[in-house]
Amino acid sequence: MPSITGVSAVDELPKPEGRGPFLTDRVSAGTGRLGDRIFGGTAKGAGLLVIAIVTLIAGFLMSQALPALAKDKVNFLTSTQWNVDGTPLQFGIANLLWVTVLSSVIAMLVAIPFGVGVALFITQYAPGWLSRTAATLVDLLAAVPSIVYGLWGLQVFGPHMSGIQDFLVRYLGWFPLFTSSGIGAASTILTVGVVLSIMVLPIITALSREVFAQTPVANKDAALALGATRWEMIRTAVLPFGKPGVISASMLGLGRALGETVAVMIILSALADGSAWSWSMFNGGETFASKIANNAAEFDSPQKAGAFLAAGLVLFLLTFVVNSIARVVINRSKAFSE
Amino acid sequence: MKTQSRQRFASITGVALVGTLALSACGSDNNAATTPGATKGAANAADCATGTLNGEGSSAQKNAIEQAITDFQATCSGATINYNPTGSGAGIKQFIAGQVDFAGSDSALKDKPAAGATSIEQADADKTCGSPAWNLPMVTGPIAVAFNVKGLDKLILTPAVTAKIFNGAITTWNDAAIAAINPGVTLPAEAIKVFFRSDESGTTDNFTKYLHAAAPADWTADPGKKWTGKGEGKEKSAGVANAVKSTPGGITYAEWSYAKDNKLGIAQIDNGAGPVELTGEAVGKALNAATQTGEGNNLKLKLDYATKEAGAYPILLVTYEIVCSKAKDPAKAPLVKAFLKSFAAADEQSKLQTIGYAPLPSAVQSKVASAIEALS
Numbered sequence: 001m002p003s004i005t006g007v008s009a010v011d012e013l014p015k016p017e018g019r020g021p022f023l024t025d026r027v028s029a030g031t032g033r034l035g036d037r038i039f040g041g042t043a044k045g046a047g048l049l050v051i052a053i054v055t056l057i058a059g060f061l062m063s064q065a066l067p068a069l070a071k072d073k074v075n076f077l078t079s080t081q082w083n084v085d086g087t088p089l090q091f092g093i094a095n096l097l098w099v100t101v102l103s104s105v106i107a108m109l110v111a112i113p114f115g116v117g118v119a120l121f122i123t124q125y126a127p128g129w130l131s132r133t134a135a136t137l138v139d140l141l142a143a144v145p146s147i148v149y150g151l152w153g154l155q156v157f158g159p160h161m162s163g164i165q166d167f168l169v170r171y172l173g174w175f176p177l178f179t180s181s182g183i184g185a186a187s188t189i190l191t192v193g194v195v196l197s198i199m200v201l202p203i204i205t206a207l208s209r210e211v212f213a214q215t216p217v218a219n220k221d222a223a224l225a226l227g228a229t230r231w232e233m234i235r236t237a238v239l240p241f242g243k244p245g246v247i248s249a250s251m252l253g254l255g256r257a258l259g260e261t262v263a264v265m266i267i268l269s270a271l272a273d274g275s276a277w278s279w280s281m282f283n284g285g286e287t288f289a290s291k292i293a294n295n296a297a298e299f300d301s302p303q304k305a306g307a308f309l310a311a312g313l314v315l316f317l318l319t320f321v322v323n324s325i326a327r328v329v330i331n332r333s334k335a336f337s338e
Numbered sequence: 339m340k341t342q343s344r345q346r347f348a349s350i351t352g353v354a355l356v357g358t359l360a361l362s363a364c365g366s367d368n369n370a371a372t373t374p375g376a377t378k379g380a381a382n383a384a385d386c387a388t389g390t391l392n393g394e395g396s397s398a399q400k401n402a403i404e405q406a407i408t409d410f411q412a413t414c415s416g417a418t419i420n421y422n423p424t425g426s427g428a429g430i431k432q433f434i435a436g437q438v439d440f441a442g443s444d445s446a447l448k449d450k451p452a453a454g455a456t457s458i459e460q461a462d463a464d465k466t467c468g469s470p471a472w473n474l475p476m477v478t479g480p481i482a483v484a485f486n487v488k489g490l491d492k493l494i495l496t497p498a499v500t501a502k503i504f505n506g507a508i509t510t511w512n513d514a515a516i517a518a519i520n521p522g523v524t525l526p527a528e529a530i531k532v533f534f535r536s537d538e539s540g541t542t543d544n545f546t547k548y549l550h551a552a553a554p555a556d557w558t559a560d561p562g563k564k565w566t567g568k569g570e571g572k573e574k575s576a577g578v579a580n581a582v583k584s585t586p587g588g589i590t591y592a593e594w595s596y597a598k599d600n601k602l603g604i605a606q607i608d609n610g611a612g613p614v615e616l617t618g619e620a621v622g623k624a625l626n627a628a629t630q631t632g633e634g635n636n637l638k639l640k641l642d643y644a645t646k647e648a649g650a651y652p653i654l655l656v657t658y659e660i661v662c663s664k665a666k667d668p669a670k671a672p673l674v675k676a677f678l679k680s681f682a683a684a685d686e687q688s689k690l691q692t693i694g695y696a697p698l699p700s701a702v703q704s705k706v707a708s709a710i711e712a713l714s
Contacts, residue, residue, distance in 0.1 A: 085563070085564060155580075155584070159584075183570055184570065187570065187581075265573050266573060269536075269571055270570070270571025271570075272565060272567060272568045272570075272571065273564070273566055284570055295537055295538055297424050297427060297428050297538075298425055298426070298428070298537070299428075300431065
């Protein structure tokens with residue numbers, strides 16, 4: 001802690017989202033040195049480039065999708081049909097949207113508690129040697145290619161889901177989410193959700209870990225000094241401090257889960273045309289990404305490509321909306337934790 | 339600052355370097371292609387030429403063309419053939435865009451505009467070539483009706499029963515309709531689990547064409563690349579074959595090689611002239627019954643799926659190589675000709691049978707050979 005002005009560390013704490021508001025920062029900023037200007041310019045350029053790329057992608061999706069959408073003869077949002085080969089053109093995304101959202105929600109329900117738990121263990125409970133090893137191992141999960149997760153999920157992990165599925169169908173089968181659908185247990189939305197949760201676990205764990213590790217020692221010590229147990233200290237000092245970080249981490253993970261392609265394509269059974277609508281998590285289906293990837297080789301007419309890209313546009317917007325909501329939540333929870 | 343300018347310099351040299359490489363690659367390519375090797379009179383009668391050919395398209399013929407490429411390159415050093423199995427639609431698109439020298443496709447170029455498009459594939463391809471584009475049938479891929487029922491290794495299916503199984507009208511293995519055509523076989527009271535291709539595929543297209551032609555009363559949906567029956571969708575041939583393998587009571591349609599590799603049961607098909615086992619010979623008989631719809635050397639075939647010829651196995655797909663009758667780049671013509679010739683040759687074709695394809699019957703083969711001779 002450089003304290004040229006004599007300000008102590010307790011007065012100004014680094015915030016979890018990164019940039020520490022140290023006075024020294026403000027002093028050195030904007031000195032007009034050449035290096036500063038170049039770096040500032042590069043950073044600004046990189047930022048603008050990202051915005052430009054996202055805008056161009058959105059523009060591309062729009063330009064491809066709109067002509068097909070204009071010719072769509074059924075409601076794009078509520079229809080479950082997908083006839084893009086002939087005329088009349090009929091396509092709707094109800095099924096895709098439901099499967100995408102349901103599988104991602106399942107993934108988040110499993111991954112967030114797990115990821116936060118692992119991060120807390122690594123930063124607060126584990127001895128040094130174990131926390132380093134555990135952190136490396138969890139990070140390694142991120143390096144496994146998604147096709148490996150797909151094959152593993154379908155052939156090794158999936159068949160073990162039949163026990164859970166049978167149990168839920170037998171005792172909770174009256175609830176629409178748990179109705180039986182005749183799809184093999186290895187290829188259901190539930191299985192995909194659980195495999196996705198393993199895929200996003202390293203993202204959530206790694207970011208949460210970083211945030212938890214930054215909890216001010218003063219806060220932790222204060223909690224312990226007041227007689228809190230280790231868990232009470234975590235609840236009152238670590239978790240409130242890390243909450244915005246955990247939410248950000250979850251959103252990154254959710255982005256991955258929503259857009260995951262290959263693993264979903266391999267595991268999930270597609271439904272035949274005209275299958276009855278089902279809310280069940282034991283049903284099959286296709287997500288936006290898996291449907292596009294599965295059919296990309298046969299985009300032989302502009303209207304067909306347009307129909308698929310219209311679905312891609314919805315995924316793009318969905319991710320955008322989810323992230324915006326997350327921003328709002330983060331800002332609000334920051335107001336509470338300070 | 340210093341770092342930045344150095345970086346800029348590096349990137350400029352990088353661009354320059356890539357440019358030079360690309361140019362030199364082009365140059366050497368042309369040079370090589372203009373020097374055809376021993377065209378006639380080699381000891382093994384294999385015509386050779388040097389250079390590079392790029393093809394793209396059907397994944398159904400992937401294994402066959404890879405085998406043919408390996409064999410061709412072993413005899414003809416200096417020839418490089420690349421084939422990218424991205425799917426028939428993608429192959430035709432690239433061919434029309436002039437990006438590849440030949441396309442592989444599960445269906446011949448269409449003479450009518452595709453839905454929602456105004457362009458006609460055959461006309462577009464002719465325009466790109468500056469000469470008629472020819473469809474040459476090259477690889478015959480039988481489609482097996484593959485099943486996994488414990489204790490059952492011989493199963494006979496008629497078109498009507500097959501259609502009913504795949505559209506969900508028959509749901510258990512011991513259904514009276516199946517029992518009636520399989521006398522003396524004990525069928526289990528297991529549920530039938532149908533698996534289909536979730537991606538759009540030529541296999542689905544040809545299988546539904548078969549069902550539609552041979553059992554029009556039971557399979558009313560229009561044939562197409564997209565599945566219109568019932569069941570669970572799996573990705574690609576490997577996906578459906580694997581799903582049947584791991585699911586007792588499962589049944590699917592897949593290329594012969596996938597059924598064989600996964601040791602699945604393969605149904606005998608009874609089109610009305612007695613049950614026919616899937617063999618290369620039986621497929622050849624069905625292909626002989628096909629009629630040609632293209633003109634002259636444009637060998638578009640129309641298969642007779644409902645054929646009642648004795649000993650003919652009717653469920654098959656024919657994959658074509660689509661080439662310009664007059665090569666756009668004359669330098670490449672000898673190589674195109676040499677490669678296709680070796681691909682269509684009798685010994686190469688019979689070799690394909692060991693990897694799950696059927697050889698072209700001699701009548702079709704001689705037509706293909708004369709068409710290849712006419713390429714320039």
